[in-house]
Structure formats: structure tokens, C-alpha cells
Amino acid sequence: xxxxxxxxxxxxxxxxxxxxxxxxxxxxxxxxxxxxxxxxxxxxxxxxxxxxxxxxxxxxxxxxxxxxxxxxxxxxxxxxxxxxxxxxxxxxxxxxxxxxxxxxxxxxxxxxxxxxxxxxxxxxxxxxxxxxxxxxxxxxxxxxxxxxxxxxxxxxxxxxxxxxxxxxxxxxxxxxxxxxxxxxxxxxxxxxxxxxxxxxxxxxxxxxxxxxxxxxxxxxxxxxxxxxxxxxxxxxxxxxxxxxxxxx
Ligand code: APR
Numbered sequence: 615x616x617x618x619x620x621x622x623x624x625x626x627x628x629x630x631x632x633x634x635x636x637x638x639x640x641x642x643x644x645x646x647x648x649x650x651x652x653x654x655x656x657x658x659x660x661x662x663x664x665x666x667x668x669x670x671x672x673x674x675x676x677x678x679x680x681x682x683x684x685x686x687x688x689x690x691x692x693x694x695x696x697x698x699x700x701x702x703x704x705x706x707x708x709x710x711x712x713x714x715x716x717x718x719x720x721x722x723x724x725x726x727x728x729x730x731x732x733x734x735x736x737x738x739x740x741x742x743x744x745x746x747x748x749x750x751x752x753x754x755x756x757x758x759x760x761x762x763x764x765x766x767x768x769x770x771x772x773x774x775x776x777x778x779x780x781x782x783x784x785x786x787x788x789x790x791x792x793x794x795x796x797x798x799x800x801x802x803x804x805x806x807x808x809x810x811x812x813x814x815x816x817x818x819x820x821x822x823x824x825x826x827x828x829x830x831x832x833x834x835x836x837x838x839x840x841x842x843x844x845x846x847x848x849x850x851x852x853x854x855x856x857x858x859x860x861x862x
Contacts (some may be wrong), residue, residue, distance in 0.1 A: 615848045616785040616811075617698040620776075621689060622801055624705045626790020626817060630683045630835040633674070633708055637792050653766050661758075665744035668761040672726050672740060675708050685789065685838035686714025692842045693718060701779040703772070705791060705798050707763055720772035722764070722798065729759030737762050770797060780804040785851075787841070788814040788826070790834050802826055811851050815841065827851075 625635035635641050650656045651667040674680065693700050693716055702719040704711055707726040711719050728737045731750035738759060742748055749756035764770050780786065786805035793799045793814075802825045805812050813828035814820070815837050820829040828851050830837045 615850050616845060618779070618783040619692070619696060619698065619785045619787070619845070620701045620703065620779045620783040620801070620805065620810075621692070622703045622705070622786070622788045622791060622798060623689075623711070624789070624791025624798070626792075627683075627685050627704075627834045627838075628706055628708055628710050629790065629817075630685070630833060631708075631710055632680050633706075633710070635790075637794065648766060652763070654768065657760065657765070664761070668726065668763065669743040669745075671707075672743065675726055680708075680710075682710045682714030683835045685834035686710050686716070688839040688842040690715030690717075692845065695846055699779070699782065701776070701783075703776055703779075703798075703801075705795070720776060722770040722772050722776065724761070724763040724771065726761075726763070728762035730762040731757050732760050733757050773797065776801070777804065780810075781808050783808070783810045785845070786810045786812045788812075788816075789838060790816065793824075813841075813851055 625633070629635050629638070646667060650660070651664050657664045689702055689711065693702060702711065702716055703722055704719055705723050707721065707724050709725065709727055727740050729740050729744060729748065730737050731752050734750065734752045736750065736752045738750065744759060744761060746758060748759050750759055780801055781804065783805055786802060788802060791798065802812050806825060811828070812826045813830060814824070814826040815830045815834055817831070817833060819831050820826065830841065
């Protein structure tokens, strides 16, 4: 049925794994001002504060009770078994897609478990928390590694590849994202414009501005495995009436 699938995930797909989202009730932004911890200016102003914010999230990611959930695993199955083009794009900086078995994905907002040399832009797997002594090995003198995170005002990664895939796709699935941050929030418009079927999976009911043709209300961990199974069986979204609630 489908030949080219693009999947976009947001913090909601990791919520059932114990990773806090940004804008839900006890979201990450409730405790911090975005401009203080997620902008180049904030880092310039107070690198220690920004390092503390990311070191805390990196520690949380390493705790043993944070595991990939059935939604991550279902997307890995889709990547492995779907015989058409498949691209997974995540806004998440955790490595739960990889822990769930995904191998080919684009972390468009960067990765929590990596540091980046500010001069060469070379990335390094994080082996210790960010700090004045955590420096690159590619420069003389060595440079203090910065979080390999795309901050507000910086260009997300992989945009050319993502745009190409969106223009070719016949199915676009967004999972666990509030659709409030561009350019990711605009991906559905590109997919719709190029004739794809578009569906979003979200715990919250769709708002009236939703551009998605279909909306699945519920937990990603419950819905994504059923959606992946149906897509792999060659079913179209229309034939999934029992699973889909069409946006009115
Ligand atoms: N299953 C499905 N959806 C869920 C679940 C769940 N278990 N839990 C929460 N959600 C939904 C919420 O209803 C919300 O729409 O996930 C979405 C999370 O939204 P945000 O917290 O805004 O996260 P996200 O959309 O990924 O944010 C995008 O904003 O701050 C930047 O860089 C940051 O990548 C992030 C970007």
C-alpha cells in the first residue's frame, strides 16, 4: 500500500519511558526559561547553568529505569520489515530509538549523549559530565565541549534529507509532538502539499487547527504497535476505522 514513509517523533514517545516532555504539566520548560538553557546566548552568559541542565538530563538518561517502550520497538520493526523507503526523524535528544532497535534515524535537534567541539564541530560520545575539564581532542589548545544540542536560533540537522523525503512520501506519521516548534511543526504541511496521507498519534485530542488528515488519540505505547502492524499488513489508513478517529 505505502511505498515512502516518514515518521516524526517528539517528546511524547519517550514519556512512557520516564523521560519528561517539555510542555506537558511537569514539563522541562516549567523549571527553566528556554532563553537561559537552550540558546547560544544563554550558554555564552552562563555556561555552568546550561551544563547543569544538560548534565542532569544526561544522568537521567543513564538511569536503569529508563528503557525503550513498545512504540520505539514498533518503529524499529517498521524500519526492518517495511519494503519501501522509510525515514525516522526525531526531535528527541535521548537515545531511546536506538535502544529500541532503530538504526537509521535523524536526530534533528541533536543528541544528549554527545558533546561537540565549538571550533571544529567534531562530536564526541560523552564519557563525563560537561564542565571546564571536558575538552575536545581535536584542537590545540583543547576547546571546552558544548552540548551537541540544536538550540533555539540554530539550524536543525538533516534538513535537506528530511525535505527530500517529505516531498516523496505517501504516508507521514507524527508521534508525541505538540507541533509548536518549527521547522518540525511544518512537516505536515509539506506532506499534505505533496499528496501524502498524514496521521498523528497524540495523548491529547486534536486541536481545531490540526493539519493532519487523521488523528489517533491515546498513548504512543498502545497505538504505535497497532498502527505499524496494520501498515506492514499493507492496510491503508482508511481501512483502520476501528483504530483511527478522523479529525472533523
Ligand atoms: N503518547 C503520545 N503522546 C504523548 C504522550 C504519550 N504517552 N505523552 C505526551 N504526549 C504528547 C503531548 O500531548 C504533547 O502534544 O506529546 C507532546 C509533547 O509535546 P512537547 O513537550 O512540546 O514536546 P515536543 O513536541 O517534542 O517539543 C518539540 O520543542 O523545546 C523544543 O527542542 C525541544 O524537541 C523539542 C521541541
